[in-house]
Amino acid sequence: MTLEVRLRHAFGGFALDVAFTAPAGITVLFGRSGSGKTTIVNAVAGLLRPDAGRIALGDAVLTDTASRRFLPAHRRRIGYIFQEGRLFPHLSVRQNLRYGAWFAPKGTRGEDMARVVDLLGIGHLLDRRPGALSGGEKQRVAIGRALLSAPRLILADEPLAALDAARKSEILPYFERLRDEIAVPILYVSHSAAEVARLATTVVALEGGRVTAQGSAVEVLGDPGILPTGVREAGAVLTARVLRHHDDGVTELEAGGLSLFVPRLTRTLGSRLRIRIAAQDVILSRARPEGLSALNILAGTIAEIRAGEGQGMLVAIDTPAGRLLARITRRSSDRLALAPGVAVHAILKTVAVAPADIGAGPDP
């Protein structure tokens, strides 16, 4: 099932004009706050009537201003995971989870309750009230509530934005499992490059109410010309496989035939990973460096150089392991005489790879 969205909507001096398709898996709407992400999601959910446009889910037309069709929100069968959870405070967790299933049309089979409860690890919370849950627990219940309403599409509007880093890393794996185990497409709003890198099957980059790029996480995050959330967040995504756990606390990965060393991971050998390499953690060298403490030195050629904001430059390097981005100063760029086609070595400290930037993933 594919979601097709074409929208035009103007409000308060802001004009939204977008068109994109969201295939199976997680499609991330990626952009700064104010780029129109939530407006799009609300239009898909039926909480907003756009000025013009068409929204269709497979054969089902949800909104079509040309034929004056507008399916009311409660008949769209879309599971909406809100940023603030929005659990019903007067119902128990179990009743919250069952709420949607009760209204689902007869004969539609949603997810199995026991399976969802198990997937989200909320079995011990069923008899509690939302008021007695932590932020992370609330958000997990909210995910479960949306899943159990037998949805044809799941919307998630920055579901992690209200949580601290520890809670985020608690929930992210659940979304990875949803992406890989649930057939329903997911439209996910985020302004975090790390979330995009870990979750996105497809990325739709938004700036000022327009789509600036659409493609896989590797394509979009590896393009130095597309930085919807600014140069500080820049970083490319590599796909790798767990090769070996070394006794000295380092895990060796394999990417495109090269070895990559990262801090010790608790993942099984052979499992596929996506790793986000922040552009500001990559050092460039013309000659192959000797006697460095950094364990990862990847040879490659410069594909593109972009002037970033202020004094910074963003360099895209193609290596056998995949595309990398490096953020360097203009002075360094001039001194090394960097230009497209020039051979360089990209250096990456092992400890620079944050555990939060490593996620499970078949193919980004």
Place this chain on the structure above:
Amino acid sequence: MTDWLSPAEWQAVALSLRVSFWATLVSLPPGILVAYALARWSFPGRQLLNGLVHLPLILPPVVTGYLLLVTFGRQGLVGQFLDEWFGIVFAFRWTGAALAAGVMAFPLMVRAIRLAIEAVDPRLEQAAGTLGASRGWVFLTVTLPLCLPGIVAGSILAFAKAMGEFGATITFVANIPGQTQTLPSAIYTFLQVPGGQQDAARLVGVAIAVAMTALLLSEWVGRSVARRISGA
């Protein structure tokens, strides 16, 4: 126990309780509807409805009683119609006293329920909508339970107000012992007779006791309902 109040006095107390009970119960559904409309809908005439509901609070009760008399009395337009078609008579009956008490208490009830509905987070109602609940179901499963403390408070407030209603009642249905002589009317009657203060004092005591009980009950019910729905 029974010789503490005379049979006539018991009658007045029992009548007042009956009048107030029915006045509260019957005004509850329209009260919730009007409160919801004022809190959540925007429609032409919203301010007019708001003013109309609050009118009995501001008008002299005698004026409200007069208006009820000319509308719902035997010669009144609505009164005649109800009598002919349904056999419902308000004039000089306890039902009339209940109508007067209900009208006088209505603004207080609507006010309390409206505040409670306005305090319900509309984003929760939106969430219920995305989960497949139609407007009616959203109201029944989310809005109504969440504003229950306000409904309880509004009902008890209305009951207490109905117990004390005097002006509109005596104007509309007079002061007939056993028919329309409520607690305040009975106290008033005692005070018209020289030396009646002693008798009046006992009824005043009853009135205070009923009011205090209502107040404590509303506190207790309100607190326990609030605890139940706050989700802790």
